[in-house]
Amino acid sequence: MTDPTVEDLLERVREGEVRLHELDDHVDAETAATVRRRLVADRSGADLDVVGEYAFDAAAADPNIDNMIGGVQVPLGVAGPVAVDGGAFEGDRFLPMATTEGALVASVNRGCSVVDAAGGATARVTKRGMTRAPVFRVADVAEAEALVEWVRDNEPALRAAAESTTSHGELLDVTPYVVGNNVYLRFRFDTKDAMGMNMVTIATGEACDTLEAETDAELVALSGNLCSDKKPAAVNAVEGRGRSVTADVEIPREVVEARLHTTPEAIAEINTRKNHVGSAKAGSLGFNAHVANAVAAMFLATGQDAAQVVEGSNAITTAEATADGDLYVSVSIASLEVGTVGGGTKLPTQAAGLDVLGIRGGGDPAGSNADALAEAIAVGALAGELSLLAALGSRHLASAHADLGR
CATH class of the missing domain: 3.90.770.10 (3-hydroxy-3-methylglutaryl-coenzyme A Reductase; Chain A, domain 2)
Structure with a gap:
């Protein structure tokens, strides 16, 4: 069976048979980008030929972009x-x-x-230290205090769980913050030469599984914004994040x-x-x-x-x-x-x-x-x-x- 042509795929997308993000399941990454670019150009009236002139392999860029149509050049x-x-x-x-x-x-x-x-x-x-700060729900401040004590007593277990997910990252410390019946745990990792955001998210998730299995606390969100990522935050000005x-x-x-x-x-x-x-x-x-x-x-x-x-x-x-x-x-x-x-x-x-x-x-x-x-x-x-x-x-x-x- 021959691979579908660009024109075939354009028609199938227009008819709703194939979604933009599904094109990579049917053809190579370069062809998929071409189809999307043609579709966007036709729909918007924009001339996107220059967007199709890029110096990287479309398949290699897959971890970095979704629904790729080309590249943008900055001087x-x-x-x-x-x-x-x-x-x-x-x-x-x-x-x-x-x-x-x-x-x-x-x-x-x-x-x-x-x-x-x-x-x-x-x-x-x-x-140094990339952070991720999940937020947990507890019954009251007494339970919050108990959770903080558990974390301090069991940091080696949290470290073992977190580091089981990575061959590079090291858990440096866990800092608790209590606000009413909310407990935030700011995990800080040495991520070596990686920026490490994905690394610490996965590692922190594993540590949270251990904590939930051993305590009455319930994880509400893996990121509770006390990390704090991609937002102006005093905690980063004081405690640092990534590299100071x-x-x-x-x-x-x-x-x-x-x-x-x-x-x-x-x-x-x-x-x-x-x-x-x-x-x-x-x-x-x-x-x-x-x-x-x-x-x-x-x-x-x-x-x-x-x-x-x-x-x-x-x-x-x-x-x-x-x-x-x-x-x-x-x-x-x-x-x-x-x-x-x-x-x-x-x-x-x-x-x-x-x-x-x-x-x-x-x-x-x-x-x-x-x-x-x-x-x-x-x-x-x-x-x-x-x-x-x-x-x-x-x-x-x-x-x-x-x-x-x-």
Whole structure:
């Protein structure tokens, strides 16, 4: 029996015999994408030919997309190279950045050149742990207290259950939170070089089965939003999620004045009044100028989960004039959820972005490549913060955009 043609499948979908998501059961992934693209183009009137021009194998993209019709291309640039002294990321490296925002890469590149002129940036991951926080129903607060005690006494059993589902993840701890007859358990895992969201969800589910079998608590939802994933959340700002990472640099006064056309004191004052006081007045969870810009651009360039830019922008920028009159600047990102294996990192253009950094795949030791990626992103954010604060200090922000025509 011959395989159905594109025209045959188009007719069957139009007649309701085959649903869009069922096309992969009848033909290869490439043909299925073509059929969907033709159908959407016919229905919408859009010209989707360019969407059909992509550089990855449709079958290989199956874990990353549903009802695929093609690919979307985002311009890719680089900032740097910039010298980095990191716990895992070292040397003179280019930073890959994918964005459609004009002047962003130019701004980060300017920051990188200033950081480089100062001898480079230092970066360190200070905490690791991907979280999942299920919510359980109990009868009352007395039963809630009993459940908390059971969890504390039986953490080894929960660890054994959770780790039975993965050869890589390690359960680090379980933190209970009680609200009336609700008990939230925030499981925290070391997921090595994987971002690990799927890993910890499966592992936490297994641990929940053990808990339900041994207690009177009933699982209501495997995620109770105290994780907290893809939402602004104070718990992530305080406790961290994924990687907590800091990058800093001390820039001599003469470099600030010559390269940035302002002073250490001016940058420090702008940072305090804008990033700290202004953010506090706005009720912001991020006390920075535009950390999300660097995070988003490097996420897209390296195959990270773009929605987790929400947590990645949860950062504090500090700036101060030192006793010697130089400028100290730092960026601390509390919850940067990144990986160098799994997810979108396997797609060819995103894998190339990781290759630019020299950190594709699993690290040696395990987890070191994801640490390196976190440090690289923090350095990119540091460069971006420095450049924007300086542009405000020199009053060149508007003119820089005007000069670049963006």
